Amino acid sequence: MMDFKEEKKVFSSFLKGRGLKHTAQREEILKAFLSEERHFTAEDLYLLLKEKKPAIGFATVYRTLKLLCEANLASEVYLEGSRVRYEHKYRHxxxxxxxxxxxxxxxxxxxxxxxxxxxxxxxxxxxxxxxxxxxxxxxxxxxxxxxxxx
Ligand SMILES: [Zn+2]
Ligand SMILES: [Zn+2]
CATH class of the missing domain: 3.30.1490.190 (Ferric-uptake regulator, C-terminal dimerisarion domain)
Incomplete structure (x- = not known):
């Protein structure tokens, strides 16, 4: 099991710089995002999280992915179709x-x-x-x- 200490640090200081809180939900989304070595849509990640963390809504997942992109931890990829996908950027x-x-x-x-x-x-x-x-x-x-x- 990988630990995501560095990524967590990057995200924390990014959020701080924006005056945003590092909430437990954002942390869960970051962890779920980093654990998957795939190209997935916001829906994919939402469905993955839903089983373990039913309190996390789709809008939160979507917004957090956008923040991860701005923090340079994630990047958007357009593969097939019109849906945007996300992949790891940091250390990749x-x-x-x-x-x-x-x-x-x-x-x-x-x-x-x-x-x-x-x-x-x-x-x-x-x-x-x-x-x-x-x-x-x-x-x-x-x-x-x-x-x-x-
Ligand atoms: Zn095929
Ligand atoms: Zn890729």
Whole structure:
């Protein structure tokens, strides 16, 4: 079991800076968020928490996720569909995603070539890029096997 001391510290000082309280509910949401190494929606996290902590409402989960993003602990990812998903940011390296259009399986990958590509683009368009998102869509091995596709 990982302890999330550092993340808790980051969140606490962020909340303090905003004049917000580090409530027990916010702490529970942070813990649940950090325990899941997935890309999930606010609804997913809410349903996960609901079993153990029925007092926590959806709006609180949603707002806390937004705060976690502002505190640089979480980031929003847009994978398939229009629903925003969340993933860990703190102590996680920049990565890209491949998404299966059939079952939604998501794989994280590092693309070393992105760095030199980014530099080329910056030079050509005289931009300083602060962020990039490469999204790759396709069908995973299992989904192709089910339908006997190549
Ligand atoms: Zn699939
Ligand atoms: Zn990811």
């Amino acid at each position: 390296e920049m990565h890209e995603h491949i998404v299966c259009v059939n079952c939604g399986k998501t794989i994280e990958l590092k693309v070393p070539e992105m760095e030199s590509l980014t530099k080329k683009i910056e030079k050509k368009y005289k931009f300083k890029l602060t962020e990039h998102r490469l999204k790759l869509f396709g069908k995973c091995e299992e989904c192709r096997r089910d339908k006997n596709e190549e």
